[in-house]
Amino acid sequence: MKCEHCTRKECSKKTKTDDQENASVEVPSPAPESGEEKGEFHKLADAKIFLSDCLACDSCVSAEEGVQVAQQNAKDFLRVLNLNKKCDASEHRVLAVSVCPQSLPYFAAKFSLSVTDASRRLCGFLKSLGVHYVFDATIAADFSILESQKEFVRRFHQHSEEEPALPMLTSACPGWVRYAERVLGHPVTPHLCTARSPQQIMGSLVKDYFARRQDLSADRIFHVIVAPCYDRKLEALQEDVPTASPGFRGTDCVLTSGEIAQMMEQSDLSVRDAALDTLFGDVREEVRRHDGASSDGCLAHIFRHAAKELFDEDVGELTYRALRNRDFQEVTLEKSGKVLLRFAAAYGFRNIQNVVLKLKRGRFPYHFVEVLACAGGCLNGRGQAQTEDGRADRALLQRMRGVHAAGPGRTPETSAHVQDLYREWLDGADAPRARGTLHTAHQGPGRPADGRDIKW
Numbered sequence: 001m002k003c004e005h006c007t008r009k010e011c012s013k014k015t016k017t018d019d020q021e022n023a024s025v026e027v028p029s030p031a032p033e034s035g036e037e038k039g040e041f042h043k044l045a046d047a048k049i050f051l052s053d054c055l056a057c058d059s060c061v062s063a064e065e066g067v068q069v070a071q072q073n074a075k076d077f078l079r080v081l082n083l084n085k086k087c088d089a090s091e092h093r094v095l096a097v098s099v100c101p102q103s104l105p106y107f108a109a110k111f112s113l114s115v116t117d118a119s120r121r122l123c124g125f126l127k128s129l130g131v132h133y134v135f136d137a138t139i140a141a142d143f144s145i146l147e148s149q150k151e152f153v154r155r156f157h158q159h160s161e162e163e164p165a166l167p168m169l170t171s172a173c174p175g176w177v178r179y180a181e182r183v184l185g186h187p188v189t190p191h192l193c194t195a196r197s198p199q200q201i202m203g204s205l206v207k208d209y210f211a212r213r214q215d216l217s218a219d220r221i222f223h224v225i226v227a228p229c230y231d232r233k234l235e236a237l238q239e240d241v242p243t244a245s246p247g248f249r250g251t252d253c254v255l256t257s258g259e260i261a262q263m264m265e266q267s268d269l270s271v272r273d274a275a276l277d278t279l280f281g282d283v284r285e286e287v288r289r290h291d292g293a294s295s296d297g298c299l300a301h302i303f304r305h306a307a308k309e310l311f312d313e314d315v316g317e318l319t320y321r322a323l324r325n326r327d328f329q330e331v332t333l334e335k336s337g338k339v340l341l342r343f344a345a346a347y348g349f350r351n352i353q354n355v356v357l358k359l360k361r362g363r364f365p366y367h368f369v370e371v372l373a374c375a376g377g378c379l380n381g382r383g384q385a386q387t388e389d390g391r392a393d394r395a396l397l398q399r400m401r402g403v404h405a406a407g408p409g410r411t412p413e414t415s416a417h418v419q420d421l422y423r424e425w426l427d428g429a430d431a432p433r434a435r436g437t438l439h440t441a442h443q444g445p446g447r448p449a450d451g452r453d454i455k456w
């Protein structure tokens with residue numbers, strides 16, 4: 001049987017009907033230090049963590065990666081907090097937690113709060129545990145979107161029949177990118193946008209920019225990301241993320257929103273709400289959202305930017321047209337009956353299958369496709385939108401969408417902090433340092449896949 005993410009015939013992933021579904025992951029407990037009491041941290045660490053459905057799928061994840069992914073759990077996080085309590089201050093690791101923008105609506109819906117109040121509740125809880133800094137990772141999504149916008153315009157100008165630079169396929173979803181790199185290969189990977197994902201950029205912001213600012217080496221910071229899915233744990237293993245000390249990963253541990261909520265529910269710590277930190281000191285901001293609850297607004301922002309840059313057209317609200325289903329929609333820019341831009345959003349692996357088959361047959365009508373592994377997008381990530389028995393929690397998802405839509409929005413271009421960072425941190429938006437920090441190269445499998453390699 002196959003997982004929901006993937007429809008390949010050779011996929012060995014077991015599903016809900018199999019015995020191992022929702023088996024708890026065996027995580028070695030840190031050995032208690034002598035004289036250590038089983039205090040609050042250890043009570044929390046005893047919370048059961050489930051790796052239910054999948055990351056990409058079994059056949060794409062090596063045994064070693066599986067072990068490293070399983071080690072990213074609440075116990076590991078609490079182990080570092082406990083060590084800080086015991087060791088000399090000079091040996092403390094600075095605990096920094098970055099919260100993905102798609103996770104905050106989950107906490108808001110779960111605790112019946114606004115997104116900003118939910119961020120304060122979450123931040124207060126993490127600080128009560130001993131976390132030093134809690135950041136909103138929206139700033140990393142700003143960079144990822146801005147770089148994707150520039151790349152789309154560049155590809156549009158470069159595109160020709162002989163050397164097709166289009167379509168551009170998004171690369172922010174690690175489930176999709178992993179699948180494209182490990183299974184599909186050429187001719188799909190050259191179409192992946194080279195902009196790093198928000199998680200990778202947040203890794204560099206914390207372990208490079210913030211580390212330098214605090215005069216710390218990267219290894220003194222333990223960076224945790226709170227994310228909507230397990231796929232991001234696999235993404236955290238990526239080693240080419242630039243940091244202040246080469247050889248250290250940008251992210252040390254990814255915890256899903258559900259794992260954090262479980263810790264919150266099982267804690268009897270008295271918690272005071274606290275405002276989120278920023279990378280720049282004491283400045284604190286209201287939480288703002290990008291367009292597009294499912295995707296952090298990648299398609300919408302790139303569409304508007306391309307319409308303006310390429311055709312001098314101002315686009316307001318986008319009109320989506322559902323194609324096969326509501327997870328496969330298109331948006332067009334038309335002038336005098338001619339289609340100037342045709343973008344699509346394809347969520348879930350069945351729609352991805354359709355996109356890839358079209359691409360391989362050479363009959364591809366889109367300039368750009370926003371591809372996400374989860375049907376319904378990131379709010380529906382498996383780390384936060386499931387009931388306890390592993391089913392999709394539709395009522396919670398509905399509330400998340402409502403909370404997200406109600407929050408104040410802003411565009412990546414209007415962030416003064418991002419423009420400052422381009423100047424101070426990256427030597428300018430077009431500097432080699434910016435390109436090296438904000439872009440990556442996508443690999444394919446050992447040999448290019450032809451049509452027979454993909455067994456749907």
Ligand code: SF4
Pocket residue numbers: 172173174175176228229230231232372373374377378379380381382
């Ligand atoms: S679409 Fe799903 S797998 Fe991909 S980043 Fe979002 S939550 Fe994770």
